[in-house]
Amino acid sequence: MSQAKKSDMGFFQRYLTVWVATCMVVGVLIGKFIPKIPEFLNQFEYAKVSIPTAILIWVMIYPMMMKVDFQSIKNVRKEPKGLYITWITNWLIKPFTMYAISSFFFFVVFKAFIAPELATQYLAGTILLGAAPCTAMVFVWSSLTKGNPAYTVVQVATNDLIILVAFIPIVKLLLGVSNIAVPLRTLILSVVLFVVIPLAFGILTRIMMTKKRGLEYFENTFLHKFDNATTVGLLLMLVLLFSFQGETILNNPLHILLIAVPLTIQTFLIFFIAYLASRKLKLTHDIAAPAGMIGASNFFELSVAVAIALFGMDSPAALATVVGVLTEVPVMLILVKIANKTSNWFPQPVAHNK
Numbered sequence: 196m197s198q199a200k201k202s203d204m205g206f207f208q209r210y211l212t213v214w215v216a217t218c219m220v221v222g223v224l225i226g227k228f229i230p231k232i233p234e235f236l237n238q239f240e241y242a243k244v245s246i247p248t249a250i251l252i253w254v255m256i257y258p259m260m261m262k263v264d265f266q267s268i269k270n271v272r273k274e275p276k277g278l279y280i281t282w283i284t285n286w287l288i289k290p291f292t293m294y295a296i297s298s299f300f301f302f303v304v305f306k307a308f309i310a311p312e313l314a315t316q317y318l319a320g321t322i323l324l325g326a327a328p329c330t331a332m333v334f335v336w337s338s339l340t341k342g343n344p345a346y347t348v349v350q351v352a353t354n355d356l357i358i359l360v361a362f363i364p365i366v367k368l369l370l371g372v373s374n375i376a377v378p379l380r381t382l383i384l385s386v387v388l389f390v391v392i393p394l395a396f397g398i399l400t401r402i403m404m405t406k407k408r409g410l411e412y413f414e415n416t417f418l419h420k421f422d423n424a425t426t427v428g429l430l431l432m433l434v435l436l437f438s439f440q441g442e443t444i445l446n447n448p449l450h451i452l453l454i455a456v457p458l459t460i461q462t463f464l465i466f467f468i469a470y471l472a473s474r475k476l477k478l479t480h481d482i483a484a485p486a487g488m489i490g491a492s493n494f495f496e497l498s499v500a501v502a503i504a505l506f507g508m509d510s511p512a513a514l515a516t517v518v519g520v521l522t523e524v525p526v527m528l529i530l531v532k533i534a535n536k537t538s539n540w541f542p543q544p545v546a547h548n549k
Contacts (some may be wrong), residue, residue: 214430215433216521218430218433219517219521222434222436222437222440223440223441223445225441226439226442227441233439233508237508247435248435248436251428251429251432252432252500254427254428256389256496258424258425259397259496260396262334262348262418263394263401264401265352265398277346277350277473277482277486278349280478281353284468284472285328285490286328288468289461290369292325292464293325293326294322296457296460296464297318297321297325297458297461301318301453301457302314305453305456315374315375316512316515317512317514317515319370319505320454320512320513321457321515323366323498324493326361326365327358327362327495327497328354328490328492329493333488333492334351336484336485336489336492337484339531340481340484340485340534341484342481342482342485343481343482343485346481347485350485350489358497359390363386366382385500385501385505389500390497401413436513436517440509440514440517442509454514454515455521455522458519459522462523462527462530466490469487470483470534473487473541477542480534483541484534484538488530488534491527491530492527498519502515502516
């Protein structure tokens with residue numbers, strides 16, 4: 196990764212919140228005035244999984260998975276403390292604080308504004324967000340905070356492996372506690388479709404291209420061919436999603452803001468848990484900042500996909516995961532500024548591994 200600067204974020208990524216809001220308006224208008232489009236697309240479904248949505252999600256996730264270098268995991272022993280913080284924060288703290296904070300706001304603070312049935316669905320969406328730490332945008336956040344790129348790759352690679360075994364039981368547990376019925380088969384199918392398959396194809400593509408053209412070509416040329424694919428896939432999927440959500444949004448516009456409140460609080464909380472723990476353990480800033488970012492940010496592509504598979508394209512749970520997309524970029528940019536302004540809290544690395 197290069198030094199932190201705004202150009203590290205592509206045009207689409209830099210204004211992602213604007214694009215998401217635009218997609219929301221376009222999707223709602225389609226759902227309101229051209230309902231035959233979502234009705235037609237809704238016919239293409241297999242095992243409760245929307246085929247058009249699955250295709251768009253593969254377009255989003257596949258380029259990310261190519262960036263993950265599992266060879267880097269052999270370097271874990273060099274500085275394990277940063278990884279321990281990442282693992283503990285992401286898997287033993289984050290899903291449960293998300294559940295607690297969301298439950299408190301949806302069922303207590305916002306009780307007068309959100310019916311219990313809707314609150315339960317919104318909670319389900321936030322649970323899916325909380326159980327999926329970031330795997331892609333964290334590369335951007337790491338770069339913007341002058342993070343150690345090699346170490347960030349290890350953090351992402353190990354989290355991808357943990358997702359394979361931990362996501363399903365954590366989601367099943369928290370949804371079960373919330374009295375939300377979840378077909379285990381659909382949950383497993385979602386993880387296979389939206390993590391295992393794109394991850395396998397990403398690894399195979401990386402191996403084949405590096406053998407054929409070399410690592411430098413793969414990282415500096417081939418990967419850049421897919422720079423905007425993830426964001427374009429996301430935006431097209433959001434138009435589709437919001438076309439199904441139009442009626443819900445028009446009937447409950449305030450709910451977008453209400454869902455954003457616990458998500459924002461959770462993001463700040465998780466960042467500071469990991470960031471301050473890194474300071475306590477005297478980690479260098481180039482490891483501490485990405486450690487905070489990877490937990491604070493979400494693998495929202497997976498969360499949206501699983502919400503659609505479990506609850507349907509027009510479900511309030513799916514809407515909650517999309518609000519996660521809407522709030523993430525501006526909140527994470529605030530955290531980037533905080534991390535950069537507090538870099539003097541940490542010992543500086545003797546030499547960057549760049």
